[in-house]
Amino acid sequence: MKQKIALVFEDDPHVLEIYEIVLEGMGFHVNSSMTSHDVLERVEKSRPDLIIMDNWIPDIGGVQATQLLKQHDTYNKIPVLYVSANTEVESLSKMARADAYLAKPFSLDELEGQILAVLEGSTI
Template sequence: MKNKTILIFDDDPHVMEIFSIVLEDLGYTINRSTTSHDVLEKVGRYQPDLILMDNWIPEIGGVAATQLLKGHAGFRSIPVILVSANSEVEELAKKAAADGYLSKPFDLDRLEELVNDIFRQ
């Protein structure tokens, strides 16, 4: 089940560090980006098995970046979890066609559960 790669898009260094530590401890390979304007290039380069996408990531934002991915024939099957402190994160995730969402402040157990659920499918 491990040996999976997760690409994290988040401009908050503290969130990035926490996600990285937790997910690397679970055995996943982590790649990172602090902007979303080059989302297609980054996904093409890293070929992730899962993407964690911050809603407020600079340049185009998480919803638009996720919509770009889901509209791309080569990337639409890559699961995306939208991460946001927005109280309407569930609706934003649906609008973006994300495969799941994680509310900030986040629960580390919920993060682990979401990631493991995606990889069990």
Template sequence: MTQKKILIFDDDPYVLEIFSIVLEDLGYTINQSSTSHDVLEKVATYQPDLILMDNWIPEIGGIAATQLLKTHPKFSKIPVVLVSANSEIETLAKRALADAFLPKPFDLDKLEQLIADLLKG
């Protein structure tokens, strides 16, 4: 079985490090980006199985970046999880067309379960 690839968009090095450590321990291959303006190019290059998208990522932001992906014929099937400390995260995730959302600070068990569920397909 090939390792599933996860692409993380977040501008917080601490969050990137936590996601990377936890997800690599679970057997995923990780790639990361601290900006979202070139989201389509990054996804085309890396071809992830799942994307974790920070809501407040610099340049175009997580909502616009997710909308770009979800309306793109080649990338619309890739699950995107919107990650945010915003209390309106569920509403934001719907607006972004994200497949799921994860509130910050996040629970590692929830993160693990959410990713496992989205990658089952």
């Protein structure tokens, strides 16, 4: 069975470490990027089963990076979990066309629950 791959766009190394611990505990191989300007190239290289996108990721930001993915014929079916400390995270995730969102700060259980939900195709 092929190991699932998660691609995480997060510029805070401490938060990135949390994602890595949770995702690896769920059986994922984790690739990450601290910028979003090359989002399509990173997805092409990683071929992820899941993308976690931070709102404030440098260069083009999470909304635009997610929109690029969702407009792409090949990548638009990859589930994207949109994460932000912004109080408007729900509307930002809708604008981005993400599959689900998670507000920071979050608990590890909330993170794992949203990952499972987005992989199953439910949005919360």
